[in-house]
Structures are given as structure tokens and as C-alpha cells.
Amino acid sequence: MEIKTYGANKIGGCITEIRSGNTRIIFDYGNNLDDSPQIDLEGLTYGTPQYNAVFISHYHLDHIGAIDRVLKDIPIYIEKTTKILYDIICDFQSKPRVNVKTFAFNKPITLLNDIKITPYLVDHSAYNSCMFVIDDGKEKALYTGDFRNNGYTGNRLLPTFEAIGKVDYLITEGTNITNDNTHIIRKESSLVNDFVRIIQKYNQVLVLMSASNIDRVTTLLKACNKTGHTLIEDIYMAHLTTTIFKTDNVNVPNPISYDNVMVYKPIYFNKKDTEVKDKYLNCFNDKNNSDMLYKPFIMNIRTSMLGDLRMFKRKHILTNSCLIYSMWDGYKQQEDIKNFLKSVKALGITIIETDIHATGHASKELLKEIIEITGCSKVYIIHSNLKANKN
Ligand SMILES: [Zn+2]
Ligand SMILES: [Zn+2]
Numbered sequence: 001m002e003i004k005t006y007g008a009n010k011i012g013g014c015i016t017e018i019r020s021g022n023t024r025i026i027f028d029y030g031n032n033l034d035d036s037p038q039i040d041l042e043g044l045t046y047g048t049p050q051y052n053a054v055f056i057s058h059y060h061l062d063h064i065g066a067i068d069r070v071l072k073d074i075p076i077y078i079e080k081t082t083k084i085l086y087d088i089i090c091d092f093q094s095k096p097r098v099n100v101k102t103f104a105f106n107k108p109i110t111l112l113n114d115i116k117i118t119p120y121l122v123d124h125s126a127y128n129s130c131m132f133v134i135d136d137g138k139e140k141a142l143y144t145g146d147f148r149n150n151g152y153t154g155n156r157l158l159p160t161f162e163a164i165g166k167v168d169y170l171i172t173e174g175t176n177i178t179n180d181n182t183h184i185i186r187k188e189s190s191l192v193n194d195f196v197r198i199i200q201k202y203n204q205v206l207v208l209m210s211a212s213n214i215d216r217v218t219t220l221l222k223a224c225n226k227t228g229h230t231l232i233e234d235i236y237m238a239h240l241t242t243t244i245f246k247t248d249n250v251n252v253p254n255p256i257s258y259d260n261v262m263v264y265k266p267i268y269f270n271k272k273d274t275e276v277k278d279k280y281l282n283c284f285n286d287k288n289n290s291d292m293l294y295k296p297f298i299m300n301i302r303t304s305m306l307g308d309l310r311m312f313k314r315k316h317i318l319t320n321s322c323l324i325y326s327m328w329d330g331y332k333q334q335e336d337i338k339n340f341l342k343s344v345k346a347l348g349i350t351i352i353e354t355d356i357h358a359t360g361h362a363s364k365e366l367l368k369e370i371i372e373i374t375g376c377s378k379v380y381i382i383h384s385n386l387k388a389n390k391n
Helices: 080-092 154-164 188-199 214-227 235-248 267-271 274-280 290-294 303-314 329-333 335-346 364-374
Strands: 002-006 015-020 023-027 053-055 076-079 101-103 116-122 129-135 140-143 169-173 204-208 230-234 261-264 297-301 321-325 378-382
Touching (some): 002 169, 015 140, 053 116, 076 080, 080 101, 080 235, 154 364, 188 321, 204 335, 214 235, 214 297, 230 235, 230 290, 235 261, 261 290, 267 274, 297 303
Parallel strands (some): 053 076, 076 101, 140 169, 169 378, 204 297, 230 261
Antiparallel strands (some): 015 023, 116 129, 129 140
């Protein structure tokens, strides 16, 4: 088995190639989170197809966002609910939908030369994230994708690694490997009380977060249940949470099964294609009314919702409002986020100084534990700020 990584020493947009005999497989093909150029590979994105399959670990764009560039004859495999969620993500983010094959957890997929790829569920800030065991009959590799053990399904992580047992090669994310404070990594569940402490002082609580961080949505609803605020999901988040509820029958906070979850339709959404609007805008009408904005609420927002906040100001909705930053602080370096926060402040909305966030990535201590459990002879660290060749 041969393993090659591309772009391993940056966070986001890394690619892993595993080759056994004539079979070549790619794991994850996403966009960079920085402004480095997209990695193109001969036989994957141009020329004659030379790869047998692309496997995607989860719906974060740094893992999946470039699959529309993959040559048409190469099959792309995605977990089945992730595929449905990614179609919604594409529609909302104006990206082309892509034809893919789907898989289910714990069910091996056999490719040419009897290479077996088995997907397992891992805890991460994206719903239904996967890791993969690749077995060519002689050797085994484990590709972790992004993972952690501090989310709501974190307690299942070590038992899964233990059940997989020994592998020859480990390809793991190392987002937090250069962070010396990972021993203080917080549990997602511990954020509930932090939110409660802040939101009980405000009537309009705006949360700058990833709409697809489903664990965080759960945290927000737990906080709302303690303070009596209504959870307002923007229409994008509402479609994601409702899809999970309908597809997997997992009762994540969604407007269909929770009385205290409402839906907001951002103004920018009216600029979308008619096709997208027809599909998404006329839903949840019974969960969307102007009254909800005049009672205490928490709402997820994004930079494209500045127009909505200005409208809230004009309509005297913002009586006692704050914004909580609730995602990776690396995004704060991005110009659009910087400008957005400035404009929010100018509207008289209090920006809460301390972020409320729990990482989606493994701590150093967890990485050490995984390396030990797998007993691997070689570790490839990807998705990290480590300098190259420090594997
Ligand atoms: Zn990632
Ligand atoms: Zn991720």
C-alpha cells in the first residue's frame, strides 16, 4: 500500500491518495480555507481518469467543496444522509450539485483487486462524519477525516477505534497539534451554561456560527430551554435540521418537531434563483411570523444577513441585543468577518467579548491515544499547521 498526501501542512483542502496495485483512491477533495491555489491532479481533475474512486469524509467544504472538478468517470462515494445535506448546501451556496454514489456506516465497499473500504461514524462538528479503514488484504490504513471526542457523540469514539484495532498506517488530522492548550479543550455540552449566562441578559441574541454545526444547534436549544428564549433557525439551518430529522429520525432541534423552534427567511435569499426559491422558500410558513422577533430569541446569523440586522434596527426589534461569536477563531482573520463585526457594532449590538466555542478537532492527547490504539508503524499528519516532513 502506498500513501501520498497533498497540502498536508495546512488546515483545510488536503488530499490523501492511497494506492494498492493498480487501484488508486482519493480521500477528500475540498476547497482551501486559505487563499492557496486549488490542488489539481492529473487523472483526477484533468487528463484521462487514473483514479478508481473518491471517498468523502464529511460535508465541510474543505473536504467536499471541490468534487465538482473531479473527472466525470470517477465515482465519488458519500455517506447517504451527507449526500442529501450536501445537495442542500450546494443549492444555498450556489454550487453545482454532483452525481455521487452513497454508502452506509459499517458496510464495506469493495473496489477493484478486492480493496475493501469500511466507513465508520466519528464525532465532529459536521453531522455523520466518517473515517475509513482501507484493507487491501495485506495491509490496513485508517483515514480519520476530521474528528474529536468532545461533541455529543464523543463517548462513542474510542470504542470505535478499539473495535477497529491494529492498522499499519494512520492518516490523521492534526488541526490542534501545534496548539499547546489542547488539555483545556472544552466539551460541547459545557457550552450550554456559558450561553445561558449571556442570553439571560439579552432579548435578541445573534449567534455567528456555522449553520451546519448540528451539535451547536443542540447546545443553543438546551440553553433556550433554560431561559425561555425561542430558537430561530434561518431557513438554511431549518432545511438541514429538518432533513436530518426526516431522513435519520434523529431528533435534532428542528422546526417540525419542536414548538420553540421557529424559522427566519433572510432578505438575501430573495436574490437566489427562482428554482432554489421555489424549492426552499415556501416551507415552514407556519413557523415564520413577525411576532417571533418581538419576544426573546436566539438566531443564527451569517455575514450576508447584515441587511436583516439593519431592518431589525429600523423596525425597533433590537431593544437589548448581543452577538456571540461561536466558531473557529481563525475565521476572524477574514475580511468579510472583520467588516461584518464592525458593522454589527455600529448598529448598537453588543459584541460579547469571549467567544463560546468548542473545537471540532482532536486534542493532542487524543491523537496520542489513537496512535497507541492503532499500533500503526507510520503516522501521516494532515490538516495541520505542522511543517512538511515532520510526519
Ligand atoms: Zn477540515
Ligand atoms: Zn470538518
